[in-house]
Amino acid sequence: MKKPTRYGVLLLLALSLLMPGAADAQNQGPQLPPRAAPTVRVESSALPVIDATPAFDAARATSEYLARVSGAARARSDAYFEGGYWLQLVDLLWGLGIACLLLFTGLSTRLRDWAEERTHSRSGQVMLYGAVYIAAVTLLGLPLAFYEGFVREHAYGLSNQSFVAWATDFGIGFAVTLVAGVIVLPIFYAAVRTAREAWWLWGAGLAILLLILQMAIYPVFIAPLFNHFEKMPDSPLERQIQSLARANQIPADTIWVSDASRQSKRISANVSGFLGTSRITLNDNLLKQGTPDEVLAVLGHEMGHYVMGHTTRIILLLGLVLLLGFGFIAWSFGVATDFFGGTWQVRRVEDVAGLPLLAALAGIFFFLATPLTNSIIRTAENQADIFGLNAVRKPDAFATVMLKLSSYRKLEPGAWEEAIFYDHPSGRTRIETAMTWKKEHMHDPDIRMMDGPGVGGR
Ligand SMILES: [Zn+2]
Numbered sequence: 200m201k202k203p204t205r206y207g208v209l210l211l212l213a214l215s216l217l218m219p220g221a222a223d224a225q226n227q228g229p230q231l232p233p234r235a236a237p238t239v240r241v242e243s244s245a246l247p248v249i250d251a252t253p254a255f256d257a258a259r260a261t262s263e264y265l266a267r268v269s270g271a272a273r274a275r276s277d278a279y280f281e282g283g284y285w286l287q288l289v290d291l292l293w294g295l296g297i298a299c300l301l302l303f304t305g306l307s308t309r310l311r312d313w314a315e316e317r318t319h320s321r322s323g324q325v326m327l328y329g330a331v332y333i334a335a336v337t338l339l340g341l342p343l344a345f346y347e348g349f350v351r352e353h354a355y356g357l358s359n360q361s362f363v364a365w366a367t368d369f370g371i372g373f374a375v376t377l378v379a380g381v382i383v384l385p386i387f388y389a390a391v392r393t394a395r396e397a398w399w400l401w402g403a404g405l406a407i408l409l410l411i412l413q414m415a416i417y418p419v420f421i422a423p424l425f426n427h428f429e430k431m432p433d434s435p436l437e438r439q440i441q442s443l444a445r446a447n448q449i450p451a452d453t454i455w456v457s458d459a460s461r462q463s464k465r466i467s468a469n470v471s472g473f474l475g476t477s478r479i480t481l482n483d484n485l486l487k488q489g490t491p492d493e494v495l496a497v498l499g500h501e502m503g504h505y506v507m508g509h510t511t512r513i514i515l516l517l518g519l520v521l522l523l524g525f526g527f528i529a530w531s532f533g534v535a536t537d538f539f540g541g542t543w544q545v546r547r548v549e550d551v552a553g554l555p556l557l558a559a560l561a562g563i564f565f566f567l568a569t570p571l572t573n574s575i576i577r578t579a580e581n582q583a584d585i586f587g588l589n590a591v592r593k594p595d596a597f598a599t600v601m602l603k604l605s606s607y608r609k610l611e612p613g614a615w616e617e618a619i620f621y622d623h624p625s626g627r628t629r630i631e632t633a634m635t636w637k638k639e640h641m642h643d644p645d646i647r648m649m650d651g652p653g654v655g656g657r
Pocket residue numbers: 220221222223500501504580583
């Protein structure tokens with residue numbers, strides 16, 4: 200999914216956490232028929248030698264899988280993903296540039312004065328300021344958004360969107376942000392005025408509430424603005440998925456398919472929603488490009504998020520990060536206004552003219568906190584991988600899906616690179632996880648007989 204607009208303090212806080220469910224994915228490969236009942240006789244000579252050997256070497260199997268993506272494909276995926284590291288920095292600097300422009304030119308104070316002339320209501324002033332502010336930062340951020348969301352995605356062959364389709368989605372995203380901002384900002388500033396010194400505690404509480412609210416309403420009200428969702432049509436695979444869902448006590452109406460191919464070629468699935476709106480969504484790229492076993496491997500992972508209550512876990516842990524973030528913003532707001540408050544004519548947090556500063560400080564905090572937030576999510580992803588392997592028992596399909604994911608994720612990062620930049624384990628880590636699982640299950644008939652791709656040395 201695309202990144203939401205990331206300006207506006209609370210919007211940034213709430214929306215930057217918009218996609219809790221993590222993408223998983225996969226793609227083309229020979230369409231194998233679903234495996235028949237175990238009574239089918241398997242030609243033992245057709246089985247890969249290694250799969251029947253207790254001496255299965257997990258490390259070698261991992262290397263052999265990874266070696267399947269090489270040359271230009273590998274270079275391309277590395278370049279795409281590594282470019283993303285720099286874009287995080289560019290995004291931050293761009294956002295800081297916009298904040299400096301609004302503060303140092305006095306545009307922000309003029310906008311506040313203009314709003315104060317229009318209405319005596321404090322909330323009305325914040326609404327007016329907020330609406331113009333959101334429009335201005337969206338406009339100033341447009342070149343970067345266009346490059347990241349359209350030009351670059353096309354350059355790497357990941358986008359299916361025409362310019363008009365992209366612009367329409369961008370416009371919808373802007374409208375949603377505007378409406379949310381005009382509602383949320385007056386509430387935030389009212390809380391700041393009421394709480395005085397403790398404003399940052401109230402702000403963090405409000406941000407956590409917004410995070411929960413937004414997670415609950417996102418799949419029902421926001422996601423359908425961009426994509427169409429429907430139940431998966433009846434098929435042998437659909438029945439396998441339903442069976443897997445029942446076995447793990449997941450309500451059957453929780454599985455949805457999205458037309459993500461409207462926007463992108465990426466194969467993906469996710470868990471979204473909270474408080475009764477939880478659902479698992481697999482995208483149509485996954486269905487078209489994945490083998491049935493690969494789809495099941497991905498669904499097992501997503502069901503892991505669901506069963507293990509990862510949405511709650513993420514809300515709790517990111518709630519702590521938000522608390523830390525508001526503490527940082529409160530402290531650094533004081534430092535920044537001590538230095539520049541005179542020039543900006545911004546001294547107090549409750550002055551809405553300071554909104555660009557709050558947004559900038561939030562941007563700095565979340566940039567610095569990236570390794571922390573990524574690690575919070577990545578550890579949950581690893582748990583879901585293991586859950587999926589246990590539930591679905593298809594380590595080779597899981598491994599091939601991870602190779603397909605490499606169309607947009609670097610497969611083999613360094614250890615620090617993975618810790619800092621990865622919100623999922625890397626392809627190498629995930630294939631290692633699957634092959635380690637496989638090695639420990641080599642005595643199970645279904646694993647030994649598995650008609651996997653037959654890697655793992657001999
Ligand atoms: Zn996941």
